Amino acid sequence: MFEQLGLIGCGLMGGSFALACKRAGLVKRVVGYSKSPSTTERARQLGVIDVEAPSALLAVAGADLVLVAVPVAATEATLKAIKHLVTPRLLVMDVGSTKLDVVQAASRALREQIGSFVPAHPIAGREVSGVEHADANLYQGARVILTPFERTHSEQLENAERVWSAIGCRVSRMTPQEHDAGFAAVSHLPHLLAFAMLGSINAQPEAERLLALAGPGFRDFTRIAASDPVMWRDVLRANREQVLAQSQHFVQALELLQNAMRADDNGQMLQDLITLASTTRARWRLGDASLPTDH
Amino acid sequence: MFEQLGLIGCGLMGGSFALACKRAGLVKRVVGYSKSPSTTERARQLGVIDVEAPSALLAVAGADLVLVAVPVAATEATLKAIKHLVTPRLLVMDVGSTKLDVVQAASRALREQIGSFVPAHPIAGREVSGVEHADANLYQGARVILTPFERTHSEQLENAERVWSAIGCRVSRMTPQEHDAGFAAVSHLPHLLAFAMLGSINAQPEAERLLALAGPGFRDFTRIAASDPVMWRDVLRANREQVLAQSQHFVQALELLQNAMRADDNGQMLQDLITLASTTRARWRLGDASLPTDH
Numbered sequence: 001m002f003e004q005l006g007l008i009g010c011g012l013m014g015g016s017f018a019l020a021c022k023r024a025g026l027v028k029r030v031v032g033y034s035k036s037p038s039t040t041e042r043a044r045q046l047g048v049i050d051v052e053a054p055s056a057l058l059a060v061a062g063a064d065l066v067l068v069a070v071p072v073a074a075t076e077a078t079l080k081a082i083k084h085l086v087t088p089r090l091l092v093m094d095v096g097s098t099k100l101d102v103v104q105a106a107s108r109a110l111r112e113q114i115g116s117f118v119p120a121h122p123i124a125g126r127e128v129s130g131v132e133h134a135d136a137n138l139y140q141g142a143r144v145i146l147t148p149f150e151r152t153h154s155e156q157l158e159n160a161e162r163v164w165s166a167i168g169c170r171v172s173r174m175t176p177q178e179h180d181a182g183f184a185a186v187s188h189l190p191h192l193l194a195f196a197m198l199g200s201i202n203a204q205p206e207a208e209r210l211l212a213l214a215g216p217g218f219r220d221f222t223r224i225a226a227s228d229p230v231m232w233r234d235v236l237r238a239n240r241e242q243v244l245a246q247s248q249h250f251v252q253a254l255e256l257l258q259n260a261m262r263a264d265d266n267g268q269m270l271q272d273l274i275t276l277a278s279t280t281r282a283r284w285r286l287g288d289a290s291l292p293t294d295h
Numbered sequence: 296m297f298e299q300l301g302l303i304g305c306g307l308m309g310g311s312f313a314l315a316c317k318r319a320g321l322v323k324r325v326v327g328y329s330k331s332p333s334t335t336e337r338a339r340q341l342g343v344i345d346v347e348a349p350s351a352l353l354a355v356a357g358a359d360l361v362l363v364a365v366p367v368a369a370t371e372a373t374l375k376a377i378k379h380l381v382t383p384r385l386l387v388m389d390v391g392s393t394k395l396d397v398v399q400a401a402s403r404a405l406r407e408q409i410g411s412f413v414p415a416h417p418i419a420g421r422e423v424s425g426v427e428h429a430d431a432n433l434y435q436g437a438r439v440i441l442t443p444f445e446r447t448h449s450e451q452l453e454n455a456e457r458v459w460s461a462i463g464c465r466v467s468r469m470t471p472q473e474h475d476a477g478f479a480a481v482s483h484l485p486h487l488l489a490f491a492m493l494g495s496i497n498a499q500p501e502a503e504r505l506l507a508l509a510g511p512g513f514r515d516f517t518r519i520a521a522s523d524p525v526m527w528r529d530v531l532r533a534n535r536e537q538v539l540a541q542s543q544h545f546v547q548a549l550e551l552l553q554n555a556m557r558a559d560d561n562g563q564m565l566q567d568l569i570t571l572a573s574t575t576r577a578r579w580r581l582g583d584a585s586l587p588t589d590h
Binding site: 124127145185186190196198200202203204209210211215216218219222223228232236237246249251252256258262270271275278280282284 | 553
């Protein structure tokens with residue numbers, strides 16, 4: 001389907017995409033570039049990329065498919081660096097966890113070539129990062145949200161859908177705004193809360209002792225707190241307003257529970273609130289629900 | 296080691312204890328009682344207990360080991376019901392997630408026989424409940440905290456340690472106060488936050504749409520929100536002061552992160568806070584640390 005994938009950013013997300021594309025027979029050759037030359041070299045040694053490029057621009061030279069898998073804050077500079085090789089025939093995508101800022105950065109960087117850019121957010125990841133953990137199966141069964149905007153070329157949007165479907169993803173479309181509001185609630189806020197949970201324990205003099213007591217519930221609850229700090233700094237800043245709004249919703253829900261703990265009602269209100277939460281969570285299953293915008 | 300286990304409460308925790316004791320050859324016979332006769336019957340059909348008792352008292356008749364595995368709020372009434380058969384030779388334990396209230400309830404209920412009671416908190420559980428999920432492996436490798444107090448018979452305390460060790464647990468001792476303060480931080484608060492997370496989403500008109508977007512991070516973060524509402528109502532109420540104090544610590548840590556998201560410092564403070572949380576979490580491993588009170 002494609003001759004050459006230009007991969008910019010050979011980390012977990014980018015490396016796994018390259019491996020999955022090769023396994024699916026989607027691309028013949030992968031030319032990769034990472035900011036750190038040792039990462040690029042390691043990616044080639046591991047067979048994640050075929051050829052090391054000395055710059056982002058040279059990774060794009062000759063490519064008909066480009067994946068930008070860099071921290072969200074680096075998207076604009078990266079797209080600026082490759083702008084001169086972006087043509088209407090080239091499909092360029094990212095993997096960022098926020099989309100409105102990415103669309104704005106891409107519009108500034110690519111200008112009249114913006115139509116080639118299809119913003120993508122694959123809902124996949126691990127708490128480990130780095131090309132060593134790249135895995136052809138990372139995207140298998142995952143949901144991918146594409147957030148096209150008025151200037152997106154419909155041909156490239158369809159190509160993008162074909163690419164993600166071919167590596168086993170379920171593809172949905174949303175507007176960048178809908179995307180950022182939704183993920184603030186179900187992803188960015190949980191990360192913020194998990195960071196705060198660890199911060200809260202760290203701030204107590206008996207932190208080590210407390211951590212020694214923690215069990216499997218704590219393990220799962222805080223798993224996402226081990227995520228990459230630079231990536232999450234960028235996500236939380238890029239989607240600040242939506243995340244702060246969700247944080248406010250959360251604090252209200254927490255206060256409701258606190259009031260119920262104090263209420264002189266034999267715990268009835270507390271039980272009702274927990275039952276609603278528990279029932280909702282028990283009913284929810286990963287990937288069960290379809291998005292209204294699925295097609 | 297024991298002739299007969301009297302099991303009061305044939306749910307996940309009690310049923311798993313009975314299966315583990317039988318597998319380890321610790322008890323010859325299990326006589327069980329549950330509030331609901333159909334549960335007791337089901338426990339016998341599943342081989343979790345050998346004999347159905349029609350009352351808590353009759354489950355204790357002839358037993359040299361008793362496990363009270365009922366909701367924490369039912370501990371006092373249960374111990375009162377069996378009081379007349381509690382002798383210095385009988386070892387009685389519970390499995391409650393809070394300990395100070397259990398010790399107080401046991402003191403009121405058992406009076407001069409309180410020395411036979413060894414409060415126990417096995418750090419194990421599932422989001423499912425009921426005897427159908429009873430599993431001889433539930434306690435394998437789990438930590439168990441015993442919280443003896445001044446009147447606990449040292450002989451029964453040693454017996455209690457032997458029982459839990461024999462079914463594969465790592466046994467620690469703490470005071471009831473230390474226990475409740477510690478678990479408020481690493482278990483009760485995370486549950487409260489997970490309930491609040493679901494409550495926060497439920498309170499928004501687009502709740503269904505938001506849940507459809509949620510991915511693996513949300514799944515793990517909210518796993519404990521599916522826990523049993525009645526049990527958690529009781530835990531949060533029994534340990535209210537400690538949980539509210541930890542909740543206050545948490546809100547402070549959250550506000551620090553929110554301020555860092557708003558700070559005009561290129562994200563430096565936010566990155567520092569996330570890095571500290573991420574490093575702490577990445578370093579932490581379940582069961583890695585030893586408690587200072589281990590022996």
